[in-house]
Amino acid sequence: MPETENVAARPAEVHDVDVDVVVVGAGFAGMYLVVRCRAAGLSVVVLEAGTDVGGTWYWNRYPGARCDVVSMEYSYSFSSELEQEWDWTEAMAAQPEILRYARHVADRFDLRRDIRFSTRVTSAAFEESADRWTVRTDRGDRITARHCVMATGCLSAANLPDIPGRDTFTGRLLHTGNWPKEPVDLSGRVGVIGTGSSGVQAIPVIAEEAAHLTVFQRTPTFTFPANNRPMKPEIAAAYKEHYREVREAQKWSAAGMSGFSPSRGTTILQRGERRSDTPSEPRLLAALDADERRAAWDRLGFGIFTYFKDVYRDPVANEYACALYRDHIRSVVADPATAEALTPVGYPVGCKRQVLDTRFYETFNRPNVDVVDIAADPITTITPDGVRTARRHIELDTLVFATGFDAMTGALDRIDVAGRSGTRLRDYWAEGPRTYLGLQVAGFPNLFTVTGPGSPSVLANVIVAIEQHVDWIVDTIVDLDARGMRTIETTAEAEARWGAHVNEVAAGTMYTAPTCASWYLGANIEGKPRQFLPYVGGFARYRATCDRVRTEGYDGFVLT
Numbered sequence: 376m377p378e379t380e381n382v383a384a385r386p387a388e389v390h391d392v393d394v395d396v397v398v399v400g401a402g403f404a405g406m407y408l409v410v411r412c413r414a415a416g417l418s419v420v421v422l423e424a425g426t427d428v429g430g431t432w433y434w435n436r437y438p439g440a441r442c443d444v445v446s447m448e449y450s451y452s453f454s455s456e457l458e459q460e461w462d463w464t465e466a467m468a469a470q471p472e473i474l475r476y477a478r479h480v481a482d483r484f485d486l487r488r489d490i491r492f493s494t495r496v497t498s499a500a501f502e503e504s505a506d507r508w509t510v511r512t513d514r515g516d517r518i519t520a521r522h523c524v525m526a527t528g529c530l531s532a533a534n535l536p537d538i539p540g541r542d543t544f545t546g547r548l549l550h551t552g553n554w555p556k557e558p559v560d561l562s563g564r565v566g567v568i569g570t571g572s573s574g575v576q577a578i579p580v581i582a583e584e585a586a587h588l589t590v591f592q593r594t595p596t597f598t599f600p601a602n603n604r605p606m607k608p609e610i611a612a613a614y615k616e617h618y619r620e621v622r623e624a625q626k627w628s629a630a631g632m633s634g635f636s637p638s639r640g641t642t643i644l645q646r647g648e649r650r651s652d653t654p655s656e657p658r659l660l661a662a663l664d665a666d667e668r669r670a671a672w673d674r675l676g677f678g679i680f681t682y683f684k685d686v687y688r689d690p691v692a693n694e695y696a697c698a699l700y701r702d703h704i705r706s707v708v709a710d711p712a713t714a715e716a717l718t719p720v721g722y723p724v725g726c727k728r729q730v731l732d733t734r735f736y737e738t739f740n741r742p743n744v745d746v747v748d749i750a751a752d753p754i755t756t757i758t759p760d761g762v763r764t765a766r767r768h769i770e771l772d773t774l775v776f777a778t779g780f781d782a783m784t785g786a787l788d789r790i791d792v793a794g795r796s797g798t799r800l801r802d803y804w805a806e807g808p809r810t811y812l813g814l815q816v817a818g819f820p821n822l823f824t825v826t827g828p829g830s831p832s833v834l835a836n837v838i839v840a841i842e843q844h845v846d847w848i849v850d851t852i853v854d855l856d857a858r859g860m861r862t863i864e865t866t867a868e869a870e871a872r873w874g875a876h877v878n879e880v881a882a883g884t885m886y887t888a889p890t891c892a893s894w895y896l897g898a899n900i901e902g903k904p905r906q907f908l909p910y911v912g913g914f915a916r917y918r919a920t921c922d923r924v925r926t927e928g929y930d931g932f933v934l935t
């Protein structure tokens with residue numbers, strides 16, 4: 376079936392409808408919500424700011440954008456026909472292919488008839504007298520619904536730092552997370568600010584087109600080779616043959632990945648392995664001397680980070696691994712000053728989201744690429760024709776902000792969400808988000824957040840996390856209806872209990888190391904409260920908790 380791009384303009388008519396479920400966002404979560412709601416006999420409307428489905432993969436069209444989970448597992452599990460008929464061309468798919476997949480799913484299941492595109496939600500308010508949500512949009516629509524599901528994505532609110540002079544730039548100014556649909560001319564003098572996952576993916580590709588590329592880097596990153604390759608037919612065939620076992624293993628894994636071995640045809644679950652298994656003789660990097668550590672790198676390369684079980688647990692082992700990593704940069708980057716500028720120091724590997732790359736360091740050996748260490752030579756202003764740092768002015772035709780997102784809470788903050796007594800979600804979360812299971816907030820009955828703060832979300836294969844949340848939400852609504860219940864609402868006590876658990880499992884990990892500043896902690900956004908946002912206790916454990924909560928009569932929720 377050909378996958379089509381939706382080119383519908385902003386709908387002309389204003390909607391004033393009442394449905395069972397209103398959904399904000401038509402990414403992978405919103406799309407699956409349509410599938411599940413329809414199957415459950417619930418009427419549903421999805422409101423989407425873009426002109427088509429795909430969410431993250433609709434907005435992040437920057438050169439080099441690609442998934443870092445294997446394609447065979449970064450896909451929906453709800454339809455075996457879909458699994459069998461879709462063919463991925465690469466081990467880890469690039470953005471255009473994932474967007475094509477999303478469109479294919481929309482076509483195949485006729486999802487778009489329940490989605491209003493080019494429609495941005497401005498507010499959502501709970502009407503206590505009617506136990507209904509009223510959702511309003513920028514086009515004047517008014518949707519009332521029994522349940523409101525925020526499928527707004529974890530990394531969807533672009534962070535465009537307010538650097539002085541930003542809006543005076545007369546060249547083209549772009550953000551990776553809001554990339555234009557039409558081809559962008561990057562042949563001139565290009566600047567990229569940021570070296571997180573987006574910047575690291577975009578830089579090698581832009582370097583090939585640009586006359587000159589200047590990378591403005593504030594914090595050097597740790598990035599591992601993606602080792603992407605074309606999809607081998609025998610691997611795709613092995614997955615397709617064993618998809619049910621693969622999906623089951625994904626569901627009960629630490630991070631939504633099955634550990635499937637195509638050659639053996641078995642998953643990690645079938646082999647009885649667990650990521651947390653401790654080998655009988657623990658492999659500890661900290662136990663090796665300098666020569667042995669060097670020999671380990673020569674033998675295993677980047678494999679040392681997972682081979683040795685203490686790298687992400689013990690600060691001493693972590694620093695040994697970082698030292699080997701830094702030597703690696705020096706061996707790849709020819710110019711010593713450039714290598715030094717690119718070398719991460721002062722924070723542990725495993726604190727920030729792991730970045731995967733394709734020839735990132737090699738790119739800095741090109742004559743048309745240089746890096747400006749803006750920690751040492753800060754950007755003072757953006758001028759009409761470039762960027763001024765403390766020491767120089769760099770003329771640019773195009774300036775790319777690869778500066779990330781107001782993660783996990785930003786998209787919700789940008790909607791005026793009001794619960795009981797008109798309490799604003801952004802006020803309730805002023806000191807940091809409070810949720811129960813990342814699914815619900817006290818005082819906001821029948822409001823659900825898909826992959827919300829306090830759930831594994833960004834620490835898992837997000838499609839697996841989405842399916843688990845959507846299944847839980849729709850099953851709960853169906854169950855409430857069967858019991859004649861009108862509302863479900865968590866309590867402040869349950870939120871406090873869950874929040875303490877989220878913090879407890881994050882404590883002592885590299886994510887919360889004292890020297891760590893990451894978007895997981897809200898540290899990338901000025902004024903955002905510092906709080907570790909996702910749940911790091913493991914996906915399988917989290918799923919079991921959600922299942923248990925339901926079977927034990929919705930422990931932590933009040934049904935009325």
Ligand code: N01
Nearest residue numbers: 441442443536569570571572573574593594728777778779
């Ligand atoms: O954003 P980031 P991203 N002045 O926040 C810098 C997912 N993703 O879009 O570290 C100057 O990671 C900032 O510097 P610093 C993935 O989960 C996945 O790259 O704050 N610089 C940093 O270098 C990822 O983690 C893929 O000092 C500023 C960069 O901008 C998440 O999305 C691909 C600045 C931002 O890095 C976000 O990644 C892409 C300022 N004012 C994204 N503000 C895959 O591979 C920020 N920076 C699947």
